[in-house]
Amino acid sequence: MSSHPALRVLLLPVLAALLHAQPQSLARPGVTFQIFQFPADQIPRVDGNTDDWSMVPESYMIGTDQLMDTVHGRGTNIDRKDLDVRVKVGWVKGINRLYFLYEAYDNYWDFSRNDLHNDIFEVVVDGDLSGGPLIAQMHPNKDIPRWDAHFSMHGVHAQNYHIFTPAEGKDWALAWGCQPWIKELPYMNAAYKYNFKPGEAGRLTLEFWITPFDYASCDGPDRSVESKLWENKIIGLSWSILDYDDVNAKTHTGFWNLSHKQTMYGNASDLVAFRLMPLEPNLRKKLEAQWSFVVADMDRRLIAFTDRTVGQVTSWKWDFGDGTESTEQHPIHAYEKAGQYVVTLYVEGPAGKSRRAKVWDVTVK
Template sequence: MMVSKNCLRFGCLAGLLLLINSPVWAQEEAGLHPATARAGRVFKIYQFTPETMPQIDGIASDWDRVPSSYTYGTTELNDTEDGHGTDIDTSDIDVTVTVGWVKGLNRLYVLYQAYDDFWDFERFNPQGYLNDIFELVVDGDLSGGPFIYNPLLPEARKWGASPAHVQNHLAFSGYHAQNYHIFTPPVRGSWTLIWGSQPWIATFPYAHRAYSYDFTQGEAGKLTLEFWITPFDYAPVEGPQQAKASQLVENKLIGLSWSVLDFDGGERDGHYNLSHDTRMVSDASYLCAFRLMPLEGDQVPDFKADWSFSLIENRERTVAFRDESVGAIESWHWDFGNGDFSTEQHPLYQYPESGVHYNVTLEITGAGKTDRKTRFWEVMIP
């Protein structure tokens, strides 16, 4: 985690170190995961391929391929603040949430679908309506701990009442985990309020969204919201130039949870959340563990050639080739682009000259099938 000049000036460094060293979200060891919310249960994030990734248009059909085991509904929620507990009347509010990812993109894709018997919006209008909210919190590197109020600045909780509140907001709030108060539906052209000092995380190219609904204030109906966001390990007030996006890789655990704030005519009817602890909104130690899952079987090709390569340090003009093909492979045939060949699965090859681009091809065979993968001009020998 990076530390800004503002943090040093406002004395927040100790608070950041407290978060970095939080034992609650220590990295996985011996097959254990660090989650505390939901008794350590691990939820799943579906992996899309680049060819099947959702188009953000408010139409949910892109998600039809996702197995139902990736979708979490109203029965998973608990109203830990307004008295309903897990006994939630689905004729009043009924929601489903599905989360996806794409290898190579540090984005989380979310499909939120909700039925409400009274949609309350226009939060800031003179009538005083409050907005129904889908509140999403993400901690992409499991750093855990408070992320809204610095525990070393107790005066920070006094909204606008002390310089400490401003200092906390500018140098701490939302830096290592992010809270999105998403308006359902959007308000005056705004789709979310970022509880933190970095509203830029909700703008393109760091986020994108689309809605579909046909109700008006006070009516019943169904809302579909599709969006993607970019989690950040470090998201400073200064902007994206100094930010560090969370790296999303297969089988990684991240911290994630959501709340549904349901207002009916200006009065809050419930605060339903996946963590079963409303402290999730400001302390990442109360988020749930979500795993970035490998591709499901229907997304994995039966037989496909693929490979990668890397230059070997301290060995002049030497390249390590790695087979990454899929299927029941019986033989490999590498064409190094200069008339030389290999039948090894993972060959190591020393090129005879430097300063040349090579077109390298791997051909695989097996079970009566053949496939090839060529990388054009990618293997360059310095």
């Protein structure tokens, strides 16, 4: 058994610092909202019902009090008899999706027209904190033709969704950019629940998920790269509510903005920090053995194993499947012969014992 503890000692603090670093270029410095982690066996159904979200603590709720009107000069003075909203955001470890629950009361729901004149929940996401302009109108090269800018960068590194609330007789959203395919399955899903007509007051529930992209190609999904989501990662995210109160009005009467910067709709540097949270303590198993591995050097059949056990561990035992063992937490092992191996991690802690075997995942030549 071979190991390189010095390398791990050098790298782990660097990785930890990167994971927990606070972004400096986003709007609202010092503010980091939280994204709730759903257990893998309790992924919310997209059906417009809120039952699946009952496990999400109210501390994750982002309400009207966090919004600012950045167009009409009303600041944070929102009349909740006119508009009141509640938003919760979730994720599931291992799936590159962001789940949203949007609950809103409006004294006048405007959605009878076929164009952009519609009450809108506008969501902008930057999954890798790349920052910078994301719409053609803000392209830094002012000499580039408008449509060349559109088809080269609009929505590519960060995405803007104009979500119609509600949508009747048209798509649920405008994916503002050159890649309308991101607003369709298998990259999103959405469901509404409401019982009002255009011009009436009432409450709306919107449940949906989207897939953020580090690179959303104008040519389609085959050349695109999804944003990878992991615990404690910080992403850029914000939203605004475009509130119309007159079907004949030329523009909205409210632009209520979480970022507090008007340009959040087109510049990813003006979004807000959101952290992908670990499971809440009451949803975690007390002890569950988990592990992963990478091939460090196939020529030497060198495999690096990483303990990812959930819960407090006092002892580890690795069975590498070739007759050798290790009691290190993160061993590196060299296999003498090519083959397919059953590797098992046994752990013990205050909560008891647990094991995790993987059959033939570890294969060397």
